[in-house]
Amino acid sequence: MRKVLLLMVTALSLFAVEPVVTGAWLKGHLNDKDVVVVDVTKKESYDSGHIPTAMQSGIELWRQGVDKHAEVRSIEALQAEMRRLGINNDTRVVVYSHHLNNKDMLRATYVIWAMAYAGHPNTALLDGGIYAYKAAGGALTTKTEANRKGNFTADKNAKMIATMAEVKASLHKVPMVDSRPAVFYFGAQKQPVLKRPGHISGAKSFFWRYNVTNENRIKPTAELSEMIEKGLGLKKNDPLIIYCTGGLEASMNYFVYHRLLGFEKAKLYDGSMKEWGNRDDTPMTRYRWE
Incomplete structure (x- = not known):
């Protein structure tokens, strides 16, 4: 029984991603099949250069206007967007921004919150954003990633x-x-x-x-x-x-x-x-x- 529990704990530790990851970590895990990288900057910034394999997903896809304020989109909309990004229920997701201005990184933490709200807490913030990845020796690309077909099933929290x-x-x-x-x-x-x-x-x-x-x-x-x-x-x-x-x-x-x-x-x-x-x-x- 103890061996079974140990194996379960080990499996979970391998599956879960830390809440904050470094540029070096991401550089070494870009090609992992269970890792999806999400770029939350504006499309023009994404098109000018982004982390390879990263999918672009603007904040407007996660929030909608309600009267004078904005709120998170419906669970159905969140699920559809996460599937477009190629996210499954067992996917590890790394979210980052380009730090274009003082608040750009907040788009990343909001998307992380929205994903957890939709029932997917296995997410991480790239500490330092795209600059941390570049500082670790990571190269950028201008290749636009095509829409994917994830099978994530949302469960509102x-x-x-x-x-x-x-x-x-x-x-x-x-x-x-x-x-x-x-x-x-x-x-x-x-x-x-x-x-x-x-x-x-x-x-x-x-x-x-x-x-x-x-x-x-x-x-x-x-x-x-x-x-x-x-x-x-x-x-x-x-x-x-x-x-x-x-x-x-x-x-x-x-x-x-x-x-x-x-x-x-x-x-x-x-x-x-x-x-x-x-x-x-x-x-x-x-x-x-x-």
């Missing part, structure tokens, strides 16, 4: 997402984290896309860029834990709701909190402030650190 109604019911009961720059959280500056300045009442502030270095590499887990668990006083076993302006910034915090630090009960409020802050019936706080 509703525990990963928080609705506006749930956020309202959780005020001052469940810890919340605002992933935007502190100036917006504090309300010293109002975002043009929002009707009201400030933050969801009771929420703490943790700007998503605190997770990464100036070179856009994920900081060491010990440092992240020091900031998040000790600094914010958050506990891994407690429920947690993470939000931002429109879902992308929160996806980076969710990735770090859930995948790297083990906050299993974390949820992403996808509508975030574009939904909450553009209404008159949602409690908000300004000029206060909480």
Whole structure:
């Protein structure tokens, strides 16, 4: 029996991909049959040069507009896109961006979140994006990959997402984290896309860029834990709701909190402030650190 369990653990360890992989790791696994690489940059950037075998999948294929905000697409749409990318239920997926601007890498963490929401958690972020792969000696290509035929079957994980109604019911009961720059959280500056300045009442502030270095590499887990668990006083076993302006910034915090630090009960409020802050019936706080 012990031998059987050992074999099972070994098999699982070989199957699962680490949450964060290096450029060198990806370079060495590009031709693995069970690895699919997904490039989430814009098509023009993909066409100008991308990692060999990578499939292009823009963020618009994962999100759709709803009133003044955006939300993750339907499970059926996510399943169809993942099949087009060649993903099966046992596929290891590596997602990366080109780091074209300050927020480009957030497209990668959002797609990773969306895949897990659709029932496929065996995903990884390429740390440092396309530049990390190039730094490891990896060559780029301009060859466009044809659509594939994966057989992934989606299974929605509703525990990963928080609705506006749930956020309202959780005020001052469940810890919340605002992933935007502190100036917006504090309300010293109002975002043009929002009707009201400030933050969801009771929420703490943790700007998503605190997770990464100036070179856009994920900081060491010990440092992240020091900031998040000790600094914010958050506990891994407690429920947690993470939000931002429109879902992308929160996806980076969710990735770090859930995948790297083990906050299993974390949820992403996808509508975030574009939904909450553009209404008159949602409690908000300004000029206060909480």
